[in-house]
Each structure stands twice: as structure tokens, then as C-alpha cells.
Amino acid sequence: MLPSWTENQELRSMSEKPRLIYFNGRGRMESVRWLLAAARVEFEEIFLDTREQYVKLIKDGSLMFQQVPLVEIDGMKMVQTRAILSYIAGKYNLYGKDLKERAFIDMYVEGITDLMHMILMFPFSPPEAKEKNLALITERATHRYFPVFEKALKQHGQDFLVGNQVSWADIQLMEVILAVEEKTPAVLLAFPQLQAFKTRMSNMPAIKKFLQPGSPRKPPPDDHYVSTVLKVLAEE
Amino acid sequence: MSASERGWGGRRRQALISVLSWPPAQRKERTGNRNAEIMAGKPKLHYTNGRGKMESIRWLLAAAGVEFEEEFIETKEDLEKLRNDGSLLFQQVPMVEIDGMKMVQTRAILSYIAAKHNLYGKDLKERAWIDMYVEGTTDLMGMIMYLPFQPAEAKEKNLALIIERATARYFPAYEKVLKDHGHDYLVGNKLSWADIHLLEAILMAEECKPDILSAFPLLQAFKGRISNIPTIKKFLQPGSQRKPPADEKFIAHVKKIFNM
Numbered sequence: 122m123l124p125s126w127t128e129n130q131e132l133r134s135m136s137e138k139p140r141l142i143y144f145n146g147r148g149r150m151e152s153v154r155w156l157l158a159a160a161r162v163e164f165e166e167i168f169l170d171t172r173e174q175y176v177k178l179i180k181d182g183s184l185m186f187q188q189v190p191l192v193e194i195d196g197m198k199m200v201q202t203r204a205i206l207s208y209i210a211g212k213y214n215l216y217g218k219d220l221k222e223r224a225f226i227d228m229y230v231e232g233i234t235d236l237m238h239m240i241l242m243f244p245f246s247p248p249e250a251k252e253k254n255l256a257l258i259t260e261r262a263t264h265r266y267f268p269v270f271e272k273a274l275k276q277h278g279q280d281f282l283v284g285n286q287v288s289w290a291d292i293q294l295m296e297v298i299l300a301v302e303e304k305t306p307a308v309l310l311a312f313p314q315l316q317a318f319k320t321r322m323s324n325m326p327a328i329k330k331f332l333q334p335g336s337p338r339k340p341p342p343d344d345h346y347v348s349t350v351l352k353v354l355a356e357e
Numbered sequence: 358m359s360a361s362e363r364g365w366g367g368r369r370r371q372a373l374i375s376v377l378s379w380p381p382a383q384r385k386e387r388t389g390n391r392n393a394e395i396m397a398g399k400p401k402l403h404y405t406n407g408r409g410k411m412e413s414i415r416w417l418l419a420a421a422g423v424e425f426e427e428e429f430i431e432t433k434e435d436l437e438k439l440r441n442d443g444s445l446l447f448q449q450v451p452m453v454e455i456d457g458m459k460m461v462q463t464r465a466i467l468s469y470i471a472a473k474h475n476l477y478g479k480d481l482k483e484r485a486w487i488d489m490y491v492e493g494t495t496d497l498m499g500m501i502m503y504l505p506f507q508p509a510e511a512k513e514k515n516l517a518l519i520i521e522r523a524t525a526r527y528f529p530a531y532e533k534v535l536k537d538h539g540h541d542y543l544v545g546n547k548l549s550w551a552d553i554h555l556l557e558a559i560l561m562a563e564e565c566k567p568d569i570l571s572a573f574p575l576l577q578a579f580k581g582r583i584s585n586i587p588t589i590k591k592f593l594q595p596g597s598q599r600k601p602p603a604d605e606k607f608i609a610h611v612k613k614i615f616n617m
Contacts, residue, residue, distance in 0.1 A: 185530050186493050197485060203464065204488035211481045220472050224458060227465035232447045265447055 139164040139194040142178070144353065146346040147339045148241060149202045150190045152234075152296060154338060156206055158331040159292045160213035166337065175353045203234075210289035222284045229270070229282055229290040233297045236266045240300050244342045245350075259305045262297075267312050270294055274314040280321055287325070295322040303341055400425040400455040403439060405614065407607050408600045409502065410463045411451045413495075413557060415599065417467055419592035420553045421474035427598065433614050464495075471550035483545045490531070490543055490551040494558040497527045501561050505608045506617065516565060523562045528573050531555055535575040541582055548586070556583045564602055 139157065143150035145168040157164050169175055169189065179187050185200045192199045195212075199205045210216040210226075217223045239258050246254050273282055282290045298319050301308050309316050322328055331338055400418060404411035406429040418425050430436050430450065440448050446461045453460045456473075460466045471477040471487075478484045500519050507515050534543055543551045559580050562569045570577050583589060592599055603611070611617070 185489060186496070186526055195482070197482070199485060199489065201489050201492035204485060204492050207488050208481065208485040211484065220469065221456070221458070223472070224460060224465060224469045227468055228446060228460065228462050231462035231465050235447070269446055 138162075139192055140167065141165070142167045142169065142183075142191040142193070143189050144169050144346065144350055145339070146342050146349075148190075148342070148350070151339055152202065152237070152293060153190060153192060153205055153209070155292055155296045155331065156209050156213075156215070156289060158337065159287075159325070159327050160209065160215060161327045162209075162213065164337070169353050170349060172353050172355060206230075206289065215287065215289045215292070217284050217288055218286075222288075225283045226288050226290045229273075230293050232266055232269065233290070233293045236261055237293075237297050237300065240297075240304070243304075244347050255304060258301065259308065262301045262305070262308055263311065266297075267308070267315060270318075271312045271314045274318060280318075291318075291322060292328075295319065295328065399423075400453050402427045403430065403444075403452040403454070404450050405430050405611055406600070407603050407611065409451075409603075409611070412600060413463065413498070413554060414451060414453060414466055414470070416553055416557050416592065417470050417474075417476070417550060419598065420548075420586070420589050421470065421476060422588045423470075423474065425598070430614060433616075436614055467491075467550065476548065476550045476553070478545050478549055479547075483549075486544045487549050487551040490534070491554050493527050493530060494551075494554045497523060498558050498561055501565060505603055505605075506612075519562070520566050520569065523565075523569055524572065527558070528562075528570070528576060531579075532573045532575050535579060541579075548583075552579075552583055553589070556580060556589070 139162065141150055141153060141164055143166070154164075169178075175189075178184050178189075178191070183198050184191055185198070188200060190200065190202055190205060192205045194205075194208070199208065207216070217226050236258070239254065239261065243251070243254055243258065270282065277285075279285045281287050282294065295318075298309065298315060309319065323332060330336060400423065402411060402414065402425055404427070406427075415425075430439070436450070439445050439450070439452065444459050445452055446459070449461060451461065451463055451466065453466050455466075455469070460469065468477070478487050497519075500515070500522065504512065504515055504519065531543065538546075540546045542548050543555065556579075559570065559576060570580065584593060591597060
């Protein structure tokens with residue numbers, strides 16, 4: 122029995138767990154899962170398997186721009202991944218201590234998001250373009266993005282990217298490192314700082330737990346995931 | 358070592374003191390001294406001489422009443438120089454020199470400016486709504502921005518998609534927001550980044566289809582109101598730093614610089 126989307130918003134008060142509505146896979150929601158998990162926030166998930174569920178969400182007016190991710194949190198029906206992530210980061214003290222630290226976190230996150238976007242779109246690219254796209258992901262990671270974070274860590278010698286405390290940028294970087302390694306296992310060879318960073322982050326209790334089987338972390342996208350997304354969104 | 362031994366005595370010192378009393382723009386011209394530029398405090402925008410991703414930044418600074426300088430990338434060599442100087446964190450522009458930082462990534466730059474100039478709401482929740490609205494207008498403006506870079510045979514279809522999205526997805530959302538609370542501004546009954554961004558998107562969409570707001574009376578009123586805010590009104594007048602839509606010649610020029 123599907124939950125009713127027209128339930129009075131007040132029923133989901135501030136003490137309720139956030140509820141994530143998305144496909145049963147990584148996509149754009151995975152960064153949200155990472156951030157909530159790292160912040161030790163328990164959450165619920167509703168998976169979109171059919172077009173009917175999606176159409177109902179739209180008809181109910183739950184999706185501001187007719188798109189998922191949708192996260193019901195603190196009485197809001199939040200859409201737009203970046204807005205959701207910024208809110209969570211701000212709420213759980215993962216956004217630096219002042220405007221300038223936030224600026225650096227934003228810059229790093231935006232760079233990482235560009236790389237992540239290439240990985241996200243990869244399963245949806247036509248077969249003949251896949252080899253080229255994979256090469257581009259590896260090239261960008263090793264020549265454009267990873268050098269920046271390697272340098273940042275080397276320069277200040279601290280454990281975290283910004284302000285000597287864990288932030289949204291560190292969690293996002295950890296996520297993208299693992300995602301690129303799934304495609305190019307030796308990608309961190311030339312980046313000793315990032316190797317050490319990855320080890321440190323993996324050992325943080327909340328992240329360690331998220332990396333274990335049985336957590337809300339989703340597996341890499343497979344054909345079933347791709348076909349479900351295309352079916353639900355009716356994109357040919 | 359005394360100041361005079363270091364060459365800071367006498368004429369050099371007098372020259373520096375007199376330079377510091379000049380208006381900022383003149384300081385830069387005469388000395389090219391980086392310190393003078395930093396002390397002048399104006400943000401400096403690095404981009405091509407066109408809208409692209411920098412235009413939203415020009416809008417926001419202008420609306421906030423912040424004067425800014427621009428250095429235009431005219432050739433591939435200009436871009437290479439910025440890259441080789443280590444000025445571009447991810448080898449990309451926009452880049453804005455502001456408050457001692459070389460900021461890149463449009464959204465990061467816009468967020469910083471919005472927060473600095475009190476255009477980002479009063480608390481976390483208002484920021485959340487502003488972020489959601491801005492992400493929507495960003496998506497719409499992104500489609501319009503990339504239109505000239507699409508293959509010619511896809512242009513007609515893509516233009517139709519832009520109009521469809523504007524009138525069936527984005528504008529209805531903002532019309533509803535204004536209708537539901539009845540305020541003049543999108544969030545918190547106060548001007549924010551979201552309002553400035555929406556006005557920019559409306560004007561861009563109207564360039565695609567002049568009567569695109571015909572079904573949205575509240576957005577029409579909104580457009581009128583926000584356009585009349587003095588700083589924005591000034592930005593909309595000829596002679597401001599607002600850039601015109603890209604023509605074919607400019608597109609070809611940009612493609613060359615960025616190897617597109």
C-alpha cells in the first residue's frame with residue numbers, strides 16, 4: 122500500500138526521520154545518502170519502481186519541478202539535489218564555521234559534482250560512446266580534480282579539506298574517490314595524500330558503518346537500474 | 358634594516374602615499390599594483406565578453422549595488438595564461454577575484470555574494486527555499502545558454518523544449534509560490550538572490566518567445582516590480598555591464614577559445 126502523498130505535512134514534524142524518494146539505486150540521491158549517513162541521521166526510503174508512482178507524485182504536487190530526488194525533511198518537500206545537500210550540511214554542522222570556509226567547501230563540492238555527474242550519466246550513454254566517456258572520467262579525475270585536493274591536503278597538512286574539521290566537501294570527495302576507483306582501480310596511485318585521506322575517512326565510525334553490507338548505500342548502477350529509470354521517467 | 362635602507366624612504370614613499378589617495382580605478386591604471394587593486398576592494402570578473410555562466414554573477418553584484426571590474430578573455434592565449442598562472446582551481450572560468458580569494462564555480466561564487474550581501478534569507482530554511490528556486494532557474498537558463506551550441510538540426514526541437522519547460526514546469530512553480538503567499542518576493546517577504554535570478558530567467562525566456570509570460574499574471578507583476586528596483590533598473594539600462602545575447606560571430610569566437 123503506497124503511502125499517501127497528500128498526508129498533512131504537519132504529520133512529518135521536525136522529529137521525524139527524513140524520507141528519501143528516488144529510484145532504488147545511486148543516481149543523484151546517493152550523495153544525500155552519504156551525507157545523512159555521515160551525519161548519523163537515520164532516514165527512510167521510498168523507491169520508485171513504476172511510472173504510476175511518479176505520475177502520482179506529480180499530480181499530488183509533491184515535486185516542485187516534476188523531478189526527483191525528493192526529500193521530505195523538517196516539514197519541507199525538498200527537491201534539487203544541491204539544495205537538499207546544502208540544507209543537510211548546514212543543519213548538521215558540515216558547512217564550515219564562516220562564509221569563507223563555506224566558499225571553499227562550495228568550490229570543492231562543485232568541482233566534485235562535475236566529476237560525479239560524468240559518472241552518473243555514464244550508464245545512460247550509448248554503447249559506442251562508453252569507452253570514450255570512461256577515458257574522459259579517468260582523465261578528468263587524474264588531471265583536473267584529484268590534483269586539486271591532493272594539493273589542498275598537502276599544503277595545510279590537516280586531515281580534512283577545510284577548516285581542520287570534517288565537512289560536506291570531505292564526504293563528497295570520499296564518495297567520488299570510491300566511485301572513480303570502481304571504474305579505474307589504480308586511480309589513486311599518484312595521490313598519496315588522497316590515499317591517506319581515503320583510509321582516514323573509511324575509519325570514521327559513521328562512514329565505516331555506511332560502507333558495510335546492509336547499509337542504505339546502493340550498488341553501482343546495472344542494466345535493471347537504467348531500464349527502471351528510463352521506464353519511470355518515460356524517456357526513450 | 359631601516360625603511361630608508363630598504364628603499365622605502367623619500368620619493369618612493371611619497372609616490373606610494375599619493376597613489377593610495379587616488380580613486381581605485383586610477384590607481385590600477387597608473388601602477389598596475391596588485392596591492393592597490395586588493396585595497397580598492399572591487400571584485401574582478403574573468404570571463405569572455407558575453408553572458409554565459411558569468412551573467413548571473415553580474416546580475417547579482419549589480420543588484421547588490423557592488424561595483425566590479427572585468428577582464429575579458431579574448432584569445433586562447435588569455436585562457437592559457439590564467440591556467441598556467443594557477444589562477445583557475447579546476448582550469449575553468451568563471452573566475453572572480455573577491456575578498457582575497459580567486460573563486461571559481463558559478464554556484465559557489467553566487468552563494469558567497471548572496472550571503473555577503475544579505476540576499477540569502479534569514480535562516481537555514483529560507484536558504485533552502487532560495488536554493489531550490491535558484492536551482493530551477495539555473496536549469497532553465499542552462500538550457501537557453503546552451504542552445505546556440507547545439508547542432509543546427511536540433512535547434513528547433515530544443516527551442517520548443519525550452520518553451521515547454523518554461524511554461525509547463527518552471528514558471529508555473531514560481532507563479533504558485535507568489536500566489537500562495539501573496540508577497541512581493543519569493544522568499545521571506547524580502548528581496549533575495551532567488552528573485553534576481555528569476556528576473557534574469559524571465560528576461561532570457563522572453564528573448565526566446567516575447568509573450569512567454571502571457572499565462573502568468575503574477576510573474577508579469579513580479580517582473581515589473583523587480584525591474585524597478587533602482588540597482589536593477591540601472592543594470593537594465595544601456596551602458597551597464599549587462600551583456601547582450603550571443604550572436605553567431607560571438608559563438609564562433611567562444612568555441613575557438615574553449616576548443617568546443
